[in-house]
Amino acid sequence: MRQSKLFTKTQKDAPKDEISVNAQMLARAGFTDKLMAGVYTYLPLGFRALKKIENIIREEMENAGGQEILMPSLQPKENWTVTGRWETMDDLYKVTDKSGKEFALGPTHEEIIVPLAKKFISSYKDLPLYLFQIQNKFRMELRAKSGLLRGREFLMKDLYSFHKDEADLNEYYEKMKGAYRNIFEKAGVGGITYITFASGGSFSKYSHEFQTVTSAGEDTIYLCESCRVAVNKEMRDEQDSCPVCGNKNLTEKRSIEVGNIFNLKTKFSDAFGLSYKDENGKERPVLMGCYGIGLGRLLGAIVEVHHDAKGMVWPEKVAPYLAHLINIADSSNVADNLYDELSAIGVEVLYDDRGNKSPGEKFADSDLLGMPNRVVISDKTIEAGKYEIKKRSEKEVKLISRDELLNMFKKK
RNA sequence: CGGGGUAUGGUGUAAUGGCAGCACGCAUGCUUUGGGAGCAUGUAGUCCCAGUUCGAAUCUGGGUACCCCGACCA
Numbered sequence: 001m002r003q004s005k006l007f008t009k010t011q012k013d014a015p016k017d018e019i020s021v022n023a024q025m026l027a028r029a030g031f032t033d034k035l036m037a038g039v040y041t042y043l044p045l046g047f048r049a050l051k052k053i054e055n056i057i058r059e060e061m062e063n064a065g066g067q068e069i070l071m072p073s074l075q076p077k078e079n080w081t082v083t084g085r086w087e088t089m090d091d092l093y094k095v096t097d098k099s100g101k102e103f104a105l106g107p108t109h110e111e112i113i114v115p116l117a118k119k120f121i122s123s124y125k126d127l128p129l130y131l132f133q134i135q136n137k138f139r140m141e142l143r144a145k146s147g148l149l150r151g152r153e154f155l156m157k158d159l160y161s162f163h164k165d166e167a168d169l170n171e172y173y174e175k176m177k178g179a180y181r182n183i184f185e186k187a188g189v190g191g192i193t194y195i196t197f198a199s200g201g202s203f204s205k206y207s208h209e210f211q212t213v214t215s216a217g218e219d220t221i222y223l224c225e226s227c228r229v230a231v232n233k234e235m236r237d238e239q240d241s242c243p244v245c246g247n248k249n250l251t252e253k254r255s256i257e258v259g260n261i262f263n264l265k266t267k268f269s270d271a272f273g274l275s276y277k278d279e280n281g282k283e284r285p286v287l288m289g290c291y292g293i294g295l296g297r298l299l300g301a302i303v304e305v306h307h308d309a310k311g312m313v314w315p316e317k318v319a320p321y322l323a324h325l326i327n328i329a330d331s332s333n334v335a336d337n338l339y340d341e342l343s344a345i346g347v348e349v350l351y352d353d354r355g356n357k358s359p360g361e362k363f364a365d366s367d368l369l370g371m372p373n374r375v376v377i378s379d380k381t382i383e384a385g386k387y388e389i390k391k392r393s394e395k396e397v398k399l400i401s402r403d404e405l406l407n408m409f410k411k412k
Numbered sequence: 413c414g415g416g417g418u419a420u421g422g423u424g425u426a427a428u429g430g431c432a433g434c435a436c437g438c439a440u441g442c443u444u445u446g447g448g449a450g451c452a453u454g455u456a457g458u459c460c461c462a463g464u465u466c467g468a469a470u471c472u473g474g475g476u477a478c479c480c481c482g483a484c485c486a
Contacts, residue, residue: 012436012448013424017479028423037478083486091485108486142413142484150485207486262486290486328446360447367447378446 001044001321002339003352006030008043010365021216022300023147025312029368031320038144038152040296045369048320050155053295054134056186056317057157060179064172066132066159071112073136077102079111083271091140105138110264110290113160114272121286124164124278128172132159134295146218148300149256155295163287164276166265173263176291180210180259187298188315189305193258196221197243198232200263206235206243210259210293216304219257222250230255256301264288312370313392321350323409324371328359328378335377338387338405347409367392375405 008030018024018034026032031046042050058068077094080086086094086104093105106112113131121129137156144152159176163169177195184193189212196209211221211230221230224242231239231250241248266285269275274286299318306313316322323342327335332353339351350371352362359378366374376388386399389408400408 009437010448011423015478016424017418019479034478085486089486110486139485143480143482145480260486264486267486330445358445358447358449360445360449362448363446364448376446380446 020146022303045320066130129162148296159291161289194230196230204263211255217255259293311368323373326352
């Protein structure tokens with residue numbers, strides 16, 4: 001992408017009403033634009049990062065047997081009265097059409113997917129089944145806050161699993177924990193994201209959250225350093241020790257809930273009469289699990305974790321572009337050629353080809369945007385027959401040959 | 413939803429009852445080019461509705477939006 005053609009521009013100052021780091025930096029860098037509290041537009045760079053996260057998640061969900069679908073956001077009231085959540089869920093957006101008919105804007109999709117699954121599941125041969133979608137959710141947050149961390153409309157991956165018995169559900173639940181670990185690892189927050197025991201509601205003792213430790217977090221967890229698991233503050237009264245090793249010496253941390261997995265058992269199957277016939281022809285309820293990840297929240301969490309005073313520092317797998325090529329030479333020939341060559345071998349490059357910007361401004365922009373690798377072409381590098389490369393996360397600048405440069409990016 | 417705060421060009425800000433000013437951005441021209449360049453000329457603003465006043469960005473009332481703390485968050 002030639003930066004001279006990029007839709008967005010950077011800003012020196014953050015909007016005064018954004019306080020959180022993720023909101024400030026994403027706005028300054030032109031990754032997102034706020035439409036209203038808790039509702040954001042993803043601009044080209046932010047959208048690319050979001051898509052990277054989406055693809056990481058999709059790959060893991062497909063590896064875990066998930067089949068992707070897309071359910072509607074606009075949903076009939078009737079589905080929500082079946083479970084009683086039309087009345088009890090107080091963050092449900094309700095809309096009314098001209099005839100007075102009422103609808104919900106989906107905050108989650110159990111009420112839609114269970115009746116859907118009922119149309120296709122009738123035998124033990126149809127199970128297990130794993131369906132997921134990546135789609136916008138709506139929740140009437142009375143206080144949207146912290147930029148992307150708590151929105152009213154936000155992109156979420158939700159997978160629903162359907163099982164013939166509890167053993168199968170539990171097995172898949174453990175498998176999902178592994179898939180989630182892979183996702184957060186690839187997203188660059190693996191080392192500081194802890195599986196956390198949280199309230200399980202009325203059907204199981206626990207649910208599990210994936211909590212990314214950062215001072216910007218709005219949750220409080222108690223961390224067992226040796227087991228690398230945590231307990232959510234909401235469980236503190238009933239669980240004051242590590243659920244794995246019994247250690248009572250837990251560390252209090254602030255964290256962001258980036259994912260949640262939940263054992264639903266037959267809660268929704270019962271409500272909608274979702275059952276199957278077993279090997280003996282006996283009718284049995286289907287057991288369910290559900291597994292969510294907020295993509296925008298994860299994006300925001302990554303920024304909270306990976307930034308410095310100058311800007312964002314994107315992990316390679318979620319960066320909008322792998323490299324930021326900056327030309328500050330008099331002529332653009334060398335940079336143009338490198339841009340074409342890298343593009344030809346499939347390297348995602350943001351090319352700062354702007355002719356009217358000073359080197360200082362280009363470097364400052366590059367630090368703010370935070371692509372993992374910076375390549376600088378100047379009269380000096382051209383004269384030396386080399387390319388200057390610097391990792392965003394490091395200070396050292398290296399001069400390398402064209403072949404070294406191409407090889408470095410080819411691997412990725 | 414309870415409490416607190418804020419609202420002035422695209423962005424950040426100044427003006428405490430008397431000519432809406434500055435910086436960045438943007439536009440045009442010239443000069444400049446390794447860490448947010450210089451000069452010149454332009455461009456663009458008082459959240460909304462009432463009220464007080466000779467006169468309101470400024471005071472009063474109402475509304476709206478946004479931010480922060482708390483509550484809420486299957």
